[in-house]
Amino acid sequence: MTLTVLLAAGDGVFEDYDAPLRAAIAKQGLDAQLVTDAPAQTVDYIVYAPSSPLQDFTPFTNCRAVLSLWAGVERIVGNATLTQPLARMVDPSLTQGMVEYVVGHVLRYHLALDKPATSWTPVVPPLAQDRCVGFLGLGELGRACAGALRALGFDVAGWSRSPRQLEGIACHSGPEGLRAVLARSDILVTLLPDTPATTNILNATTLAHLPRGARIINPGRGTAIDDAALLAALDQGQIAAATLDVFRTEPLPENHPFWHHPNVTVTPHIAAATRTETASDVIAANIARVERGQPLLHEVSRHNGY
Structure with missing residues (x-):
């Protein structure tokens, strides 16, 4: 038939x-x-x-x-x-694209590639082992990205709604686990699904749990971040920079503050085609x-x- x-x-x-x-x-x-x-x-x-x-x-x-x-x-x-x-x-190609996007932007922040030298004063970045990359979301994409960064030597921690066990990665779940991952993340990657439980998971309260000067990379879902809270955290220096690939409204409106903020990098939903x-x-x-x-x-x- x-x-x-x-x-x-x-x-x-x-x-x-x-x-x-x-x-x-x-x-x-x-x-x-x-x-x-x-x-x-x-x-x-x-x-x-x-x-x-x-x-x-x-x-x-x-x-x-x-x-x-x-x-x-x-x-x-x-x-x-x-x-x-x-x-x-x-x-597999979608996963590989996401891995390349996340690793590329983590390395951009890790090596301070957005801040070219203006004088001959060496500023040596820490080694990967001394930089913690945290993940919110350890599904198929989160596991692949976390594993790739762990292979490069980064200290990797992750949070998921359901408990996970991944070799070489400190896995957490629950409210206390979320705070634990946020508190140690120099660079935070969000790869959560869009559910009522994950909407605005990064808000004024949770952003304050991150180390001052942390960087955020969000190629997951735009609803995971409270836009106003992130902009306030950026202006206050609590968050040093953010790379955002997904948004509540797409295309991102031309008058949205993310387009014009000096510490925000916008990419047009290209992380995982x-x-x-x-x-x-x-x-x-x-x-x-x-x-x-x-x-x-x-x-x-x-x-x-x-």
Whole structure:
């Protein structure tokens, strides 16, 4: 039987994914047609981006899974009509892109590359082993980035909502654990999902727990930071600098203070882009798993929201 795979991901996406996704499906030995429109009851799988016009999943009574092209699922997981299993995107290329972004900006702050010398007065940075990089969020991306920095010799600590054990990384959870990680983080990286429990986790109170002069890197979710509190902490010198890739409103409005603050680096949500070839392989492999009676990889917990 030929499977019907509906690509519902918004304008322009079909053109990008048509050839690589067809090739990936064929490589899995599946007989499937990739479409952008079909009677709902005939659809076996939906390849999805939350920016899609498709918001009502009720008619798709025979759909076996919804496979997201995005790593973040906060814009879909709360959809009451979505009763089908949902898988988030965990793409090796996306992970590698995030690792390179985080390591690059950590090293920029660690080596003070934003402050070129103005005189022949040597200022030698500490070695990585004497600099603590803290992580909020130890999921797939957080673990990969933390491991890469640990391999470079940094003192790495991390906080997650659920307890974790990672070799060479001081792992914490709970309110006391959050304070412990913040208190020792010279550079803090936030890679948390967007949930009610993580909204504004960096606020006036928690920012004050960081060492004075700490740096922040946020390629996770814009809602993790209280914008006004961060700007105040920057102006007061509590936070020395921030690199921000994600924002509550995107594109970031032209009049937003982040654009003009001398100690803020804005990047336009580029830290972890999904690559069509590798993402197509992930999607096709998950379809093949379901067809073989195996569980989905990276299935989203509706209770946890990620």
